[in-house]
Amino acid sequence: MTKLRVELFLFNAFLLAGLCAQISGLLVRGLRKEIANGMQANQPGVVVRTTSKMISTFQPLISNALKKQIPQMSFGDIVQPFLHGHVNISSMKLKRFKAQDRFDCRLEEEPVPRIRVTLAGLDADIASNLSVSSRLIQLHSPLDLWAKNLSVDLAMMLDNDNPNATLKLSVPECKASIGFTDFRIHNAGKYGPFIPLFRKQIINHINGGISSLICSQVKTLVDKQLNAYFNTLPVQYPLMNINSTSDDLGSALGALFNFPGMKMDQAQREKVLSNLMLNMSLIAKPNIKSSYIDTFHSGAVCWKTGGVSALQAKPMNLSSYNSERMLNIFISDYVLNSLLFLMFRDNLVYLGFDPNKVDGFKDLLKVPCDAEFCLGAVVPEFKTKYPKHQAWLTYQPNNAPGVLIDSNGVHLLTDGILTLYATSKRKMYRLLVVLVDLSVDISLRMKNGQIFGEAVIEDLDTQVLKHKMAFDESRFSILTGFTKLILQQSLNDLLRRGFKLPNLGGFQLHNPNLRTVQNGLLIETDMQMGEEMLQKMTGHILSAKH
Template sequence: MGAQSLAVACGALALCLALAGATDPGFVVRITQAGLDYAHQQGITILEKELAQLKLPDISGDFRIRHVGKVHYGISSMDLRSFHLPHSRISLVPNVGLQVAISNAFAEVDGNWRVKIHFIRDRGSFDLKVENIYIKINLKLGSDASGKPTIDTSDCSTRISKVRVHFSGKFGWLYNLFHDAVESRFRKILENKVCTNVVSSVHSELQPYLQTLPVTAQIDAMAGIDYSLVAPPTATAQALDAYLKGEFFSLAHRSAVPFPPLPLAFPPDHDRMVYFAASSYFFNTAGFAYHAAGALVFEITDSMIPKDIEFHLTTSTFSAFVPQLEKMYPDMPMKLRLSTLSAPFLSIGPGGLSLKPVVDVQAYAILPNSTLAPLFLLTLTGNVSAVIDIKSSHIVGSLNVGRMKLSLKHSDVGTFQVRTLQSIMNILASSILLPRLNARLEQGFPLPLLDRIQLSNVLVRFHQNFLLLGADVQYQPRGWR
């Protein structure tokens, strides 16, 4: 093998290892150009206020005038009355980050001046107008060790093409001799000050705000969601993508998920400001986490049956379907315990979201001494579909149960026709189990949003292996009601 062939082989091996070690996200956030434009609008407003508070140093110097001699001047008490950024845009720089370009900005400054020529002294005030200010800012995106996004200024440049100063005073011919020197020095000072302020604002304002993105979100006493970045945000020609772990976990004991996330074929949608792609992996880790936490066990007793249902959960009721109950456990209350041997597995396709849970239903008779006597064990399978929406920045949903199928897994009271219990199980599932599940799903799961962001104009679409949520955003400043 030649050196060139060896290099190619090593390169191919390195690529394979890199791909093998890559982590597919369970959740993707995409910010479109419309979303960046909105964020840019909010940021420019803040930057404009920051630049208007620039502190400008005093200026002093000497120069010589032919036939007059040395002239000493000083500029002090400079006050930046305004700084306007009327024209700006934000652009995506693929594989790098973002670029903000500001053009035709202008500012106004006033202050005091003094001049000394031999024994002649004069002083007064001045107005200075700065026009055609051009600012270019390059922003580099990354992530820290905790999986939170980071942003830094990789480059900043400022160019000022016009500075006009007007001095008030008696010696107009004299001021005209040194205004060029003042304008030149002021231009250099302001160009440096602007970029220094931009870098400071990115570190003090923008970076802390990005850190408000939740890395973990606690849902309840049993589970949370890991929203940490699995890679730095990626800029393409059309959008900014953030790849998140998107994994539910048990708060009591976090264990490795026994299945990997699937690749997401993100569609080229750009009508909304932001899109969220929640993969089937994201939802299935929820089932895994709650199953591991023991939360997918439900017990049904007679007291839970709605009063408008005309039967009781007793051996007398079930003896019509299981004749041996009347003889073995006459007129005793019953309890049903529903559990799953494994976490339910959900699938997502263009037609929607569905799952086919397999549930064990263990029936007990409650004896007079409160102990439980096992009666029979049923296996219940069914088709369940889900309706998904966004409410108050949470993914919410509700379940609909289709046809269910019962089979007898074990009996302690002899054989009986299982199909005769179908109607009772349908009633119990629709009137007790489903409302409880839907009440929990109505509370929803929080989306990974920066502080003070509200969503509107929401759309929901289903794709192969993931749910796509689109929305426009609105930033609510502090104190907003």
């Protein structure tokens, strides 16, 4: 009996845990259940898929940059055991260098996911100093080395455990080989006649030393320099660069924060916009396949000062998407919803305004008014009962506005309370309370690297909750219809301004295409990256002291 009770307890515990996991998203205050449904922990908000086309396209650029930068690399010393002592080759400098005939970078899934890099066909004439210390030989002399047909084959693995959640590379495998090696000792002295006896052994030691040095240098370059370079890259990117051009403030995002009733002047708006960041920190280990690499990023919109979003992303089915473009960027609806929830949480979508001064709406929302279809006509007693009062409208959202995305487009949902007040210096009277539920369908497109949209209001439902004076319901219904048309026009004016994608540095989108998929947006694009940037990046890495 006791065993049965234990089993029942465990079953109920697991069932409760499962239910909690399913409804965890619903417990976030201020989040509509349609938006919360399907949210899961540890899901990325942004997935960047780098395809093999991008790797193969940039191979010549990378190869050319390496040809210019490898001769500038610093070399360490070669120390090898020799005749109960050691050989030390130091102060190595390139006298002549022939760049690689072949540079190849490819993706492998087996035996483990990794990036395979091969350089082959390098030649090098090296001036150095030789020091031999053993029981039989004590020799110090300048040394010339000739190494021909050098090749390096290495495997690199990707991880996400750099201190600031950027990419981390490791080199579990490295193999270097030399096709032909020879040397000349300038001052062999009394040991000159014996050098031919040990030539083959010396060459073997030189080959082993150079091969070991090359792989050691490669691992040092990757472990210390390349990962250090990744650590310098930001993980937070501003949604808008208001210091670049005035166009940014006039974009769709800038216009959103200039919506009537937001109570922000231009200086306050600029401050808010300059502090909005997109968190691109890695949240999972990159996934390497034979034709692409997926990197998984947070995608949360947050303030520059930090903070964690209360929301979670929904899973996106990426396996069914195959593209021949260089880069696929999957943007979950989590990115937009975290922005809207942030605005809701910080009371940025609480609106309060004089209806007689709202551009585009003032004819409809005028109180009092003499026209047949206006807010003043819906509450005609305002003029007689509150002759010395001003009208004041507020909109308080019940929940954060949210978006759902599928193959048919973007669907914006919002609901809240619209309240009409009669105000004077001394008192404020609440006259009319209306519940508003709005549903908007938005289609998106890309042009010149910006996202544009077109909105159609699917539903604008209103329900009068309270009124303190005579109320004309038929006129209110007609007023709602006019408001729907004007609001739709205002949304389209906003969406026509366009939204610039955050500048992720160095890369430029080339002929991007945007489409909506289940739970997100997909941007398919080719990329452009100048050789100057590659030289700057490789120069920073290869010229570093090892």
